[in-house]
Amino acid sequence: MPWYHLSDPDKTDSPVLLIHPESVIHNIRETIRIAGNNALRPHVKTHKMRAVTDLLLAEGIRQFKCATLKEARMLAETGAPDVLLAYPVVGPKAAGLRALAEAFPQTRFGCLTDSEAGVNNLSAVFVDAPKPLDVWIDLNVGMNRTGINPEVAPALAAHIHQTPGLTLAGLHAYDGHVRDTDFALRCQRADAAFALAKQAQKTIADQLGVMLPIAVGGTPSFPAHARRQDSVMQLSPGTFVFWDAGYRQQVPDLPYEIAAVLLTRVVSIIDDQTLCIDLGHKSVAAENPFPRVVFPDHLDATPIGQSEEHLVVRVSDARAHTPGDVWYGIPIHICPTVNLYDSVQVVENKQITGEWVVTARGH
Secondary structure: OOOOOOOOHHHOOOOEEEEOHHHHHHHHHHHHHHHOOOEEOOEOOOOOOHHHHHHHHHOOOOEEEEOOHHHHHHHHHHOOOEEEEEEEOOOOHHHHHHHHHHHOOOOEEEEEEOOHHHHHHHHHHHOOOOOOEEEEEEEOOOOOOOOEOHHHHHHHHHHHHOOOOEEEEEEEEOOOOOOOOOHHHHHHHHHHHHHHHHHHHHHHHHHHOOOOOEEEOOOOOHHHHOOOOOOOEEEOOOHHHOOOHHHHHHOOOOOOOOOEEEEEEEEEEEEOOEEEEOOOOOOOOOOOOOOOEEOOOOOOOEEEEEOOOOEEEEOOOHHHOOOOOEEEEEEOOHHHHHOOOOEEEEEEOOEEEEEEEOOOOOO
């Protein structure tokens, strides 16, 4: 039976997110195996937990990415030595980052920028800081949400290089759009994105005499990048720690185990083919179209409606179910699902043995 089939589920209220540490450790070790000699800088936006960060540190990982100041603080509190806030830091967020850097001087902090305005704002905040801030240039290699055109990155690099309070530290080239099921095609598209970053890296090296590291690759694409023997490349998967139904279907070649499962219950029988469970918008990420969760024990179940506290499901025979029945669901997208919970329940040997706080939930 799967790990998430609890021996005594009646002791647990629902909905709740269950985590299997054995599978988390398996996934971490598989990622290290795939990455080979390349430096890993995993993204913590998926788990947001000190407990999982401790597992990553225990496996020898020392560089991390995050998306929020709360995640950066969580990493610093665990003793992570190198933290990249992989988000353009603008407005008052810069002052928050400086306060964090001064509170945790043992941690090396960095952040992204893709504009001279952003650089100037960071400089104004860090010009008299105890130590300069690492600044990474965010490159748009096809994701089309943030990032500068790689062709003009050298000009921004020169600006950072001469701006007080900052250190030009690296290039960030996230290729989250590369998630093809066919691995050969995934490699081809990852190579094309990486070539853009490499050209910017070379031009900057020629002009400024510094060879910048490149942080690249999400969970689907990092195995394609891991084929390279590039000493200044850093790989940044994130979802691998828990895995989810979306990536399991989209990139089935990756050797990961589902480590996070929702426990939910039937709360109402609507008619002969429709029932309701307690898995609403507040309990599973709702940004995707249906299905937002899959039920491995009920393959005939088709979600057809959802509101804040309810998920309406069509089944072949609703009368075969009873209010109070326990169902288990695998989220399509685990990252924002985790963010909905203050804590998760730890499962070992089919029993809940503890609780992990979602340390960096929210903003």
